[in-house]
Amino acid sequence: MRRLRRILAARRGLFGERRMVALAFLVPALFLYSVFFVAPIIASGGIGLTDWRGIRSPEFIGAENFVQLFLDSGYVTSVWNTVVLILYGLLIQIPIALFLAYLLWQISKGVRVYRAILFFPVVVAPVAIATMFSVFYHGEFGPINQFLSSVGLGAYRQRWLSDFDLVLHSVIIPEIWRFIGLHVVILLAGLQGIPDELVESAVVDGAGRLRIFLRIILPMLKHILLISMILMITGSFKSFEFPLILTDGGPGTASSFLALYMFRRAFVYQQYGYGSAITITILLYALVLTLVARKLLGGERASY
């Protein structure tokens, strides 16, 4: 008996056999994660405190880059544009994805086909999609403006990529469109996890479609929606290809998002210190918004 206790204690202790085995499994992953994720973030933070230009030796300048950021109109515009992108995601992308997922959940035939069609843009290279949209948006020969002219609405032709008030929305549309399918697949998986009995019993109790959706489906889907929202928010902070290919973030910074602005500052302007400071702010924004989303939607997991 005493021997058994000793064995169990050895297994449970700080350096118990089980913990050591678990640690052995974790160490390779932790090692790779530290080398390829944690260390670069720490290094970025360090470079962000210098004036490194890639060639000259870096000089420590404290928080000057971070102070300068908020006086930099290009940075402020890029932050605002990224906020607009997130709002598009919250108010248009995820609701559309939820609606489409709900429709797919309702139908019994062809779900896989529709799901594959909706998911298709996610697997297409963003360069191809951006090139396609650059043709659509072409001011002179693009099909959108050509169509407007052909139906007598020539007065509504737009300078899709050079009108300061319009260009941001022109760049956001392909970004939003591309990832709707991803959220449809995630939300559909969540919907398929809701037991039929719950919905059936609500129907028996006389609940209408809207009530079932609001009172049963949405609460049950809360955690899946949270995943979608976190993916959308973090994705928005990484948004890069569409503004780069369609407008290079311009004119000026009118359609630039944070990731592109960071790229331009670090690699085009060769201001690596300043670019690293932007990277750190991107990380902080993503972290804060993710925590806020978790706080708002996290809570108790719905149970049945």
Add this chain to the structure above:
Amino acid sequence: MRISRVLLCLFVVVLLGIVTAPIGLAAGEEEVEPEKPVLRFSHGYAGASAKAPVFEPALTEYITEVSDEVIIEPEYVSGTDRIEQVMIDVAAGDPPDVMLFWASEANIGDMAREGVLMDIDELIAESDVINRDDFTGWPTTNIDGTYYGIPYEAFSGFMLANRRLFDEHDLEIPETMEEFEEVSAVFRENDIIPFSMGSSAGDPGHLFFSQLVYQFENGFEDTEAMYDTRDFDYYANRRAAETVHEFIEMNAFPDDTVSVGGWDEQLAPFTEGRAAMIFTFPWITGTLVSDGDPEDYEVMRVPKHPDAVRDPGEYTVGGISQQVCVSREAWENESKREHILEFVEWLVADEMFAALAEDTGMEIPKDVDWDMEGLTDLEREIIEVTSEQELLPMHEEYFHEPAHFDYYKSAIDELYAGRDVDAFIADVDEFINE
């Protein structure tokens, strides 16, 4: 219990393997390290470049020829993305050994001052075949009195008109802004873009902007002085920015100047016969000839503004776009030096320049006998007209840093998209004085 111990041991072994693998690999690399030196060569004359059909096969042949003694690794990236690639290599402490790179202070100033590039006169001094006097365009390779590159590709701007479109609409090619406005109105009524000019990442808008600036009072002098004064807010810049707005108001530019920004995007409406005029540069002549109807095109003068003090037909903007640069570190490596010298001698040989000029229409900055017979009438006309014009460097030459030049190009995009002149001038002025 025994299984757990075995697993534990196994993972410790695997972990040790992961950690020590790089050491083993490094050791292995040392053993198989080739004795032949490796030269990394960064260039842009491949892929869709008009120079690729001549340059790439010749380079491949040379690499094969010298492969017993040296390994030459070409690194190709298209367009100005290559600047970023090279600068990242430089930041990583691993610049290409030899490169064809953009000239001027904004592009090589930092690399020159920080000792990344070698004084090219040292290389010329060791060569029996490279003669400094054979080349033109040296000033753009000069940083603080030292020359860091051998001029390789020159360029001069020119304006073309599609004569067929003018004839079809019974119009004369304009020489003044007033005439330009008249023909623009007629072309617009007929769904033709009068002037294919846009700006995305500054191209080609910033080059035409310089062309406009120099017709106004002290335009070139104030631009040249900008390097010392850091003053962007001068009369000619303002007048040129206002002239861009005049073009916009007369509906001469395409509706969407960002869509038609970039070289190919600007050229397409012209070669498709949807635009009547274009201001462009020699690197598009290959596509101009292959995709368009060169017999319809005619070189025209840039229209003169009523307030101009200098006829824009008498000068053009341009300079040296590419130069041969060599990394100082590579040059100081004894095992590489001889091969670098031979490679650069091959790059700047008369035969290479002649082939590039004859077969691709490249403007060469070396005094070489070459046969113009292979060129089209249009290409010959372009060379004849531009060679008679005074060649003036662009604003690009007078910025201190790549960041200043890039910011300026970004502001040029905004200007062509209709941004207010005061805001444009103030923004650039503020940025270059930060």
